[in-house]
Amino acid sequence: MSAAMTEVSAVDPFAPASAQFALGGASLTSRRDDVASQVGVRPWGLRRALPAGAGRVLPKWTYDPVQQKAVDLTGRPLIESPIMGDPSANTTSTVDGEDGPSSEDWNND
Amino acid sequence: MTVLILAPEWDFTADRMVKALEERAARVARVDTAWFPQQAGIDARLRDGRWMGTLSAGGRAIALEGLRSVWYRSPSAFQFPAELSPTERNWAMSETKLGVGGVLAALPVKWINHPSRNADAAYKPVQLVTAARCGLTVADTLVTNLPDSVRDFAQAGETVTKAFGAAAIVEDGGRKTTFTHRLDDADLADLRGINVAAHQFQRWIPKSCEARVIVVGDQVFAAGIYAETAETYLDWRNDYSALWYERLEPPGDVVAGILEYCIQLGLTYGAFDFVIRPDGEWVFLECNAGGQYGWIEDAIGAPITDTLADLLVKGETT
Numbered sequence: 357m358s359a360a361m362t363e364v365s366a367v368d369p370f371a372p373a374s375a376q377f378a379l380g381g382a383s384l385t386s387r388r389d390d391v392a393s394q395v396g397v398r399p400w401g402l403r404r405a406l407p408a409g410a411g412r413v414l415p416k417w418t419y420d421p422v423q424q425k426a427v428d429l430t431g432r433p434l435i436e437s438p439i440m441g442d443p444s445a446n447t448t449s450t451v452d453g454e455d456g457p458s459s460e461d462w463n464n465d
Numbered sequence: 466m467t468v469l470i471l472a473p474e475w476d477f478t479a480d481r482m483v484k485a486l487e488e489r490a491a492r493v494a495r496v497d498t499a500w501f502p503q504q505a506g507i508d509a510r511l512r513d514g515r516w517m518g519t520l521s522a523g524g525r526a527i528a529l530e531g532l533r534s535v536w537y538r539s540p541s542a543f544q545f546p547a548e549l550s551p552t553e554r555n556w557a558m559s560e561t562k563l564g565v566g567g568v569l570a571a572l573p574v575k576w577i578n579h580p581s582r583n584a585d586a587a588y589k590p591v592q593l594v595t596a597a598r599c600g601l602t603v604a605d606t607l608v609t610n611l612p613d614s615v616r617d618f619a620q621a622g623e624t625v626t627k628a629f630g631a632a633a634i635v636e637d638g639g640r641k642t643t644f645t646h647r648l649d650d651a652d653l654a655d656l657r658g659i660n661v662a663a664h665q666f667q668r669w670i671p672k673s674c675e676a677r678v679i680v681v682g683d684q685v686f687a688a689g690i691y692a693e694t695a696e697t698y699l700d701w702r703n704d705y706s707a708l709w710y711e712r713l714e715p716p717g718d719v720v721a722g723i724l725e726y727c728i729q730l731g732l733t734y735g736a737f738d739f740v741i742r743p744d745g746e747w748v749f750l751e752c753n754a755g756g757q758y759g760w761i762e763d764a765i766g767a768p769i770t771d772t773l774a775d776l777l778v779k780g781e782t783t
Contacts, residue, residue: 390636400658401626405634405641419474421523424483424495426475437478 466533490498501543533780
């Protein structure tokens with residue numbers, strides 16, 4: 357297996373072609389079962405990559421297209437639930453949440 | 466007129482925005498681009514120089530010409546039938562991105578932010594030169610894939626390395642993170658793999674704390690982020706439970722630089738990160754044009770969602 361690779365501009369639904377720098381090339385997405393390459397092959401910047409923390413367990417939820425919000429099993433919006441805490445600490449790991457190159461991330465930053 | 470929210474289904478901040486817009490009696494439609502093409506459709510026709518027609522999603526028929534504004538909050542990638550080959554999926558992704566994404570991106574409405582502006586603003590080297598041009602203090606920075614350049618840079622002072630983009634990857638069956646790291650002798654003794662990709666190195670900046678500054682239009686909300694552990698002192702993303710916050714008022718020249726930065730990159734919204742040195746100087750680290758603000762809003766009691774909602778309801782393009 358090869359090392360995990362992501363070309364986010366290929367999957368971002370909107371980012372313009374100009375975000376694909378270089379413009380051509382294959383579109384690669386990360387594969388969950390990829391394994392780290394050997395030292396020297398693996399990018400130096402990934403050497404210290406560590407498993408993210410387990411985070412907290414989220415309640416069961418669904419998206420309600422009428423309310424346009426995430427709801428619990430009774431249909432109550434989760435933002436009205438006291439157990440949810442702050443609104444963007446919403447996943448099981450803590451990474452960077454920016455658009456563009458980091459759009460795969462989903463937590464507070 | 467409708468406010469369109471483009472966001473993933475699981476996004477509490479977007480949930481809050483729906484509520485805020487409802488409280489303003491605004492018509493709101495929320496769509497995740499992941500619904501295309503299997504759960505959503507588009508019928509767009511070019512009429513008199515603009516796209517008109519319907520976006521069908523989430524049980525709604527959304528008139529393109531009836532949109533007032535769009536809040537772009539990192540919607541998910543299009544989802545295609547599982548039976549497509551990788552080549553077919555790639556082609557379908559590109560066509561849908563250029564087609565659906567293109568129609569929406571061409572809508573002459575208020576965007577917060579327009580995804581093209583976000584994409585342009587995502588490049589850290591662009592951010593750094595823009596910040597410097599706007600009068601903000603920036604850290605000495607090296608971009609390289611050459612080991613000798615790393616050694617040379619590190620020789621001149623304490624150095625950290627951090628990713629240009631995602632601080633996370635998916636590998637070995639799970640998610641891994643790679644946050645800011647302070648270089649030591651062991652790092653410099655073995656730089657194998659530097660040549661495989663571009664890497665970013667910066668001079669370490671002594672800090673009393675860090676700050677996240679959220680810009681919404683001409684409003685600025687700043688939070689001091691105080692670390693309680695060595696790990697969070699180095700990079701606060703290491704452990705959110707080991708942080709505390711307080712609202713700050715940035716110096717006037719920093720506010721002016723931030724607002725000019727947003728003008729230069731065409732951003733209505735931005736999440737800026739700064740280091741505040743012990744002498745009080747604010748040093749720009751980065752600006753995340755799609756950065757999160759929900760937890761900061763709660764921590765410092767800043768009306769960020771309300772301010773965004775007011776702008777979306779107002780809906781002017783300038």
